[in-house]
Amino acid sequence: MAKVKSLADLKKMKEKLQSDISLRENSKHPEGMVRVKVAMATCGIASGAKDVMEFFTVNLQKRNVDAIVTQTGCMGYCYAEPTVEVKLPGQEPVVYGFVDIKKADEIIEKYIKQGEPVDGIIPVNYETIDKK
Amino acid sequence: MSENIKQIRVALRNCGFINPESIDEYIAADGYEALGRVLTEKTPEEATKEIIDSGLRGRGGGGFPTGVKWDIARKVESDQKYVVCNADEGDPGAFMDRSILEGDPHSVIEAMAINGYCIGADKGLVYIRAEYPLAIERLKTALDQAREYGLLGEDIFGTGFNFDIEIRYGAGAFVCGEETALINSMEGHRGEPTFKPPFPAQSGYLGKPTNVNNVETFANIPVIFNKGAEWFASIGTEKSTGTKVFALAGKINNVGLIEVPMGTTLREVIFEIGGGIKDGKKFKSVQTGGPSGGCLTEKHLDTPIDFDNLLESGSMMGSGGMIVMDEDDCMVSVARFYLDFTVEESCGKCTPCRVGNKRLYELLDIISKGNGSNNDLDKLRNLGEVIIDTSLCGLGQTSPNPVLSTMDNFWDEYLAHVEDQRCPAGQCKDLIRYEVIEENCVGCTACARNCPVNCISGERKEIHHIDQSLCIKCGACFEKCRFNAISVS
Numbered sequence: 001m002a003k004v005k006s007l008a009d010l011k012k013m014k015e016k017l018q019s020d021i022s023l024r025e026n027s028k029h030p031e032g033m034v035r036v037k038v039a040m041a042t043c044g045i046a047s048g049a050k051d052v053m054e055f056f057t058v059n060l061q062k063r064n065v066d067a068i069v070t071q072t073g074c075m076g077y078c079y080a081e082p083t084v085e086v087k088l089p090g091q092e093p094v095v096y097g098f099v100d101i102k103k104a105d106e107i108i109e110k111y112i113k114q115g116e117p118v119d120g121i122i123p124v125n126y127e128t129i130d131k132k
Numbered sequence: 133m134s135e136n137i138k139q140i141r142v143a144l145r146n147c148g149f150i151n152p153e154s155i156d157e158y159i160a161a162d163g164y165e166a167l168g169r170v171l172t173e174k175t176p177e178e179a180t181k182e183i184i185d186s187g188l189r190g191r192g193g194g195g196f197p198t199g200v201k202w203d204i205a206r207k208v209e210s211d212q213k214y215v216v217c218n219a220d221e222g223d224p225g226a227f228m229d230r231s232i233l234e235g236d237p238h239s240v241i242e243a244m245a246i247n248g249y250c251i252g253a254d255k256g257l258v259y260i261r262a263e264y265p266l267a268i269e270r271l272k273t274a275l276d277q278a279r280e281y282g283l284l285g286e287d288i289f290g291t292g293f294n295f296d297i298e299i300r301y302g303a304g305a306f307v308c309g310e311e312t313a314l315i316n317s318m319e320g321h322r323g324e325p326t327f328k329p330p331f332p333a334q335s336g337y338l339g340k341p342t343n344v345n346n347v348e349t350f351a352n353i354p355v356i357f358n359k360g361a362e363w364f365a366s367i368g369t370e371k372s373t374g375t376k377v378f379a380l381a382g383k384i385n386n387v388g389l390i391e392v393p394m395g396t397t398l399r400e401v402i403f404e405i406g407g408g409i410k411d412g413k414k415f416k417s418v419q420t421g422g423p424s425g426g427c428l429t430e431k432h433l434d435t436p437i438d439f440d441n442l443l444e445s446g447s448m449m450g451s452g453g454m455i456v457m458d459e460d461d462c463m464v465s466v467a468r469f470y471l472d473f474t475v476e477e478s479c480g481k482c483t484p485c486r487v488g489n490k491r492l493y494e495l496l497d498i499i500s501k502g503n504g505s506n507n508d509l510d511k512l513r514n515l516g517e518v519i520i521d522t523s524l525c526g527l528g529q530t531s532p533n534p535v536l537s538t539m540d541n542f543w544d545e546y547l548a549h550v551e552d553q554r555c556p557a558g559q560c561k562d563l564i565r566y567e568v569i570e571e572n573c574v575g576c577t578a579c580a581r582n583c584p585v586n587c588i589s590g591e592r593k594e595i596h597h598i599d600q601s602l603c604i605k606c607g608a609c610f611e612k613c614r615f616n617a618i619s620v621s
């Protein structure tokens with residue numbers, strides 16, 4: 001990996017990374033990808049997030065869905081762990097709470113494959129620094 | 133800000149959004165830009181001033197202005213200085229710092245490097261409890277990545293500035309979160325506090341000037357440079373700028389990690405964000421500030437939360453644990469719980485804390501068993517005040533707070549224990565009795581089958597009896613009886 005040798009280097013790197021991400025997530029086809037983030041902090045893992053992440057990784061591939069599954073930190077909804085964020089190409093992300101294997105299966109079959117709403121969505125209850 | 137959205141994520145801006153094990157995702161979210169800009173565009177003095185102007189105050193408990201602290205360390209002349217991140221997080225029920233390190237470790241690394249540049253240190257240390265294995269693992273991964281990218285190490289951003297970070301492990305003693313004890317522990321000595329002054333900024337790790345800040349304090353730093361001190365100061369109240377992360381726990385529906393602007397009221401936090409009290413019970417009290425804090429009540433619900441208001445109400449901000457209690461919680465028991473913790477965690481170096489807290493605990497224990505007198509209540513208060521005045525470190529100086537604040541706010545409950553030998557919340561085991569209400573008992577045997585000590589007797593379809601000499605007051609019979617035939621008194 002190239003070293004960051006100056007502020008200009010960093011900015012170039014950031015632009016490249018950002019455009020890669022938006023290309024992946026926003027254009028419909030062919031690169032458009034589903035992005036699944038599983039909250040994997042201590043609280044999530046304690047409630048079974050590892051199995052849920054594994055389930056998404058294995059089954060999205062098996063069922064031929066073009067997706068990336070990544071881990072992230074605590075989303076703050078410890079009462080509803082495991083929590084999972086799903087972002088369909090070109091759409092706003094949605095967060096699901098209490099995601100067990102059964103729920104994960106429903107999310108893949110209904111929401112990800114057919115775009116049908118699945119209940120268990122946790123509404124966004126905060127502002128980000130960019131909006132404020 | 134819109135009507136129903138009360139939270140804003142500043143310290144938690146990346147937590148739950150980026151992959152904590154990917155430096156690329158951190159960089160895509162403006163990561164390391166603040167460090168780059170500070171190193172190339174600002175003098176240490178200018179950068180420190182930015183932090184002073186932001187009004188940021190330490191999130192580890194004391195609320196000391198961060199920029200001012202950096203400025204003191206910056207001005208001390210020395211061949212070597214250190215930056216320390218306090219990730220000891222010893223308050224029971226608190227997990228803000230753990231979540232930040234697990235969810236966004238690079239923000240802390242970036243901030244420590246900025247701090248190093250500002251005060252003239254090339255070495256940072258993170259003091260973290262060994263019970264946080266996932267946080268440690270993610271921090272290590274992040275450190276390796278930052279080194280690989282040249283964002284830690286030598287000649288960072290081509291500016292000639294060098295900085296690197298090491299991890300030091302704590303064994304999980306509460307007192308080791310106190311900065312002088314923490315430094316002693318890092319040096320390999322007993323984790324005992326020492327008298328201040330000298331402050332760590334003057335003589336800290338290995339006798340060198342050392343700036344100690346909390347994890348959450350650090351997590352705010354990059355944002356201040358990216359968005360500006362003025363932007364930061366526009367959030368929160370005049371004297372407490374920015375946001376605070378709280379770990380909401382206890383009898384509340386939405387247990388979790390929240391971040392609200394300073395000045396948000398307890399009511400908004402508990403009833404709007406927290407979704408109110410579990411099982412439709414009645415709110416009784418909220419404990420903030422952990423073992424150093426106090427219990428606030430109904431009448432404080434509309435107080436805007438900031439450092440000064442909480443102190444004035446007889447509690448404190450502490451690091452951000454917030455434990456909500458309902459009508460079933462006995463305040464004498466709560467005070468006893470915290471005292472038990474303090475007695476366990478006192479380092480024993482000074483007498484008021486070592487002996488005084490033990491006596492406080494014993495008095496509370498006597499009261500909760502129904503053997504206390506009015507005289508004991510006076511003793512509790514006097515002794516508490518003496519411990520506050522005469523202890524060496526912050527642990528002892530604040531440990532009577534849970535007792536004094538519950539006495540102030542729940543005096544009737546103390547009186548009931550002492551004068552009527554009664555526990556209004558029905559929690560103090562020595563003061564309650566479970567009895568079968570004979571008119572209601574249908575002899576279904578549910579209670580007898582669930583009693584863990586088999587002290588309920590009675591034939592099927594006949595009235596049951598509890599043998600009081602064996603009953604351990606677990607409450608199982610009360611919960612299992614569907615005929616309202618068990619009473620608690």
Ligand SMILES: Cc1cc2nc3c(=O)[nH]c(=O)nc-3n(C[C@H](O)[C@H](O)[C@H](O)COP(=O)(O)O)c2cc1C
Nearest residue numbers: 190191192218221222309310311345346349526527
């Ligand atoms: C008994 C005791 C325990 C403490 N525990 C912690 C802790 O776990 N984490 C922390 O950041 N500060 C803790 N502090 C406060 C530290 O001494 C110090 O003030 C703080 O780390 C400074 O950082 P800040 O200015 O960023 O808050 C504790 C203080 C006392 C007296």
Ligand code: SF4
Nearest residue numbers: 480481482485525528
């Ligand atoms: S107040 Fe308690 S914890 Fe602090 S130095 Fe004295 S004995 Fe140790």
Ligand code: SF4
Nearest residue numbers: 573574576577579613
């Ligand atoms: S559960 Fe209630 S009704 Fe049934 S035997 Fe026990 S006291 Fe009587």
Ligand code: SF4
Nearest residue numbers: 583603604606607609
């Ligand atoms: S309170 Fe517990 S121990 Fe006592 S009688 Fe009921 S079930 Fe048995």
